Amino acid sequence: MINYSISSAMVVGIFVAFDKKCYTSPTNLPALVALLLLYGWSVTPMMYPMSYIFNVPSTAYVSLSCINLFIGINSSAITFILELFENNRALLQFNDILKKVLLIFPHFCLGRGLIDMAMNQAVTDVYARFGEEYSIDPFKWDFVGRNLVFMAAEGFVYFILTLLIQYRFFLDHWLSESPSTLDKHEDNDVAQERERIYNGGSKEDILQIRDLSKTYPGRRRPAVDRICVGVPAGECFGLLGVNGAGKTTTFKMLTGDTDVSSGQASVAGYSILTNILDVHQNMGYCPQFDAIDDLLTGREHLFLYARLRGVPESEIARVAEWGIQKLGLSEYAGRCAGTYSGGNKRKLSTAIAMIGCPALVLLDEPTTGMDPHSRRFLWNAIMSVIQDGRAVVLTSHSMEECEALCTRLVIMVNGTFKCLGTIQHLKYKFGDGYVVTMKIKAAKPGLAPDLNPAEAFMESSFPGCMQREKHYNTLQYEIASSSLARIFQLVVANKEKLNIEDYSVSQTTLDQVFVNFAKQQSGEDDDLVLHPRAAGARREMKISPVSDLRNKP
Numbered sequence: 001m002i003n004y005s006i007s008s009a010m011v012v013g014i015f016v017a018f019d020k021k022c023y024t025s026p027t028n029l030p031a032l033v034a035l036l037l038l039y040g041w042s043v044t045p046m047m048y049p050m051s052y053i054f055n056v057p058s059t060a061y062v063s064l065s066c067i068n069l070f071i072g073i074n075s076s077a078i079t080f081i082l083e084l085f086e087n088n089r090a091l092l093q094f095n096d097i098l099k100k101v102l103l104i105f106p107h108f109c110l111g112r113g114l115i116d117m118a119m120n121q122a123v124t125d126v127y128a129r130f131g132e133e134y135s136i137d138p139f140k141w142d143f144v145g146r147n148l149v150f151m152a153a154e155g156f157v158y159f160i161l162t163l164l165i166q167y168r169f170f171l172d173h174w175l176s177e178s179p180s181t182l183d184k185h186e187d188n189d190v191a192q193e194r195e196r197i198y199n200g201g202s203k204e205d206i207l208q209i210r211d212l213s214k215t216y217p218g219r220r221r222p223a224v225d226r227i228c229v230g231v232p233a234g235e236c237f238g239l240l241g242v243n244g245a246g247k248t249t250t251f252k253m254l255t256g257d258t259d260v261s262s263g264q265a266s267v268a269g270y271s272i273l274t275n276i277l278d279v280h281q282n283m284g285y286c287p288q289f290d291a292i293d294d295l296l297t298g299r300e301h302l303f304l305y306a307r308l309r310g311v312p313e314s315e316i317a318r319v320a321e322w323g324i325q326k327l328g329l330s331e332y333a334g335r336c337a338g339t340y341s342g343g344n345k346r347k348l349s350t351a352i353a354m355i356g357c358p359a360l361v362l363l364d365e366p367t368t369g370m371d372p373h374s375r376r377f378l379w380n381a382i383m384s385v386i387q388d389g390r391a392v393v394l395t396s397h398s399m400e401e402c403e404a405l406c407t408r409l410v411i412m413v414n415g416t417f418k419c420l421g422t423i424q425h426l427k428y429k430f431g432d433g434y435v436v437t438m439k440i441k442a443a444k445p446g447l448a449p450d451l452n453p454a455e456a457f458m459e460s461s462f463p464g465c466m467q468r469e470k471h472y473n474t475l476q477y478e479i480a481s482s483s484l485a486r487i488f489q490l491v492v493a494n495k496e497k498l499n500i501e502d503y504s505v506s507q508t509t510l511d512q513v514f515v516n517f518a519k520q521q522s523g524e525d526d527d528l529v530l531h532p533r534a535a536g537a538r539r540e541m542k543i544s545p546v547s548d549l550r551n552k553p
């Protein structure tokens, strides 16, 4: 910010230096210096509120400077042009009001002050040509004086505003007036986890998230909506969801990349709201898009991050080598990261996240673009983190990956957790039950297989079962409302009678569970149209656990 104020004052100073005659006369010079200094003073604390309003990171000086320049030049120019309509009283009156209102912008105060001083100097010069002396004190209230006073006051006001925004005064105040209501149909596992967090049952967990929410400016619906979870040591927790479900936003809040709208979270006991530096010391993050420097080698990256993480100088080389070996980067460690393939960049990003043994490792789609061999390699690296007694939170669109690594997972839809538990639990609870595939043989050689008896048998034995496929000699059914034992018992008992040559019974896959939930994801303005397992029917209802169906007669 200090840099910003100095540089902005310098830019303006350089501009005005080109027109020495206008500003550097003995009368104008002190006013010019005061204008520039007070501009820096008032615009600096305005940067944070501006970045908040325009949704630009407060470090994006170029964007914010462009916005400043735009406001400054346009507001000053408009009032200057309006002054040219001397015969239009209404317009002049409007301009007077406008000039008073625009004083709330330091950019206007500076721009308009410079224009007024230039005009003053021009008038002085004209008088001088006729041998008369004419000069107005630039510090007069109606001249530059009021601009200076306003900028001095604005410095204080914007500073206080910045503090209030940083300490979330407005958010807490507004949110406490209109707290978002929890979904009445929240899944019982998700509700149980919420209860566990509320009751302090997650005190020992490495990661605790309590009612964490994020609503982006200009958006009606929260990107993340009051999520609660605790991740203990030794757990690889999966965060699944379709594009736009809110996974990356959750990570960004945990890493401090984006502000939290409400709620809180802590990593290894440090709050992300008040101790973000300690959180960073205990967290490794592999972002969705590789944040690596093209000109540094893989090894140099690991050296750099090991240093940033506070690894003792004598240990850095060993730690960097560990990362290189762990992720299989030995061949490329000495090359510039800009020359790496997409998969190798992901490996390097993951190695950076793991360097220095942080208690929590956040991995946002780490294996995207990796070949199967590299993926296995990375899985092994993640497994070793878990076995070390640390915790991993992983997002992935590969169900195979989640099945291989995750001890528990959630499926996120529209910023909320829709289900939570182990993979087997979710398959059982939300899966489409079992899939029975039967191959029917012909009753006599030369005849076509008769599928009718098997079809009649399935419909009578498993009411509600759904025929998924029917071919020359093959039938496939989806059975939601029966136990595995009963399916086997009935099929085996009738195998001969129905001419079943062979058969298989398989459980629903995690993909199917995911797809069922993914249908709930909607755009900002979409209605929530859900589609449970009833084929083709578009009905507005929630996905109910299969156990509910199983309990029905």
Ligand SMILES: Nc1ncnc2c1ncn2[C@@H]1O[C@H](COP(=O)(O)OP(=O)(O)OP(=O)(O)O)[C@@H](O)[C@H]1O
Binding pocket: 216, 217, 219, 223, 241, 242, 243, 244, 245, 246, 247, 248, 249, 250, 288
């Ligand atoms: N900077 C932003 N400003 C406004 N809205 C945003 C911003 N970043 C994300 N969003 C919105 O927030 C929602 C969640 O986005 P997020 O990137 O967290 O989803 P995601 O689950 O990580 O998706 P993906 O799988 O594609 O990475 C989306 O609706 C997205 O459009």
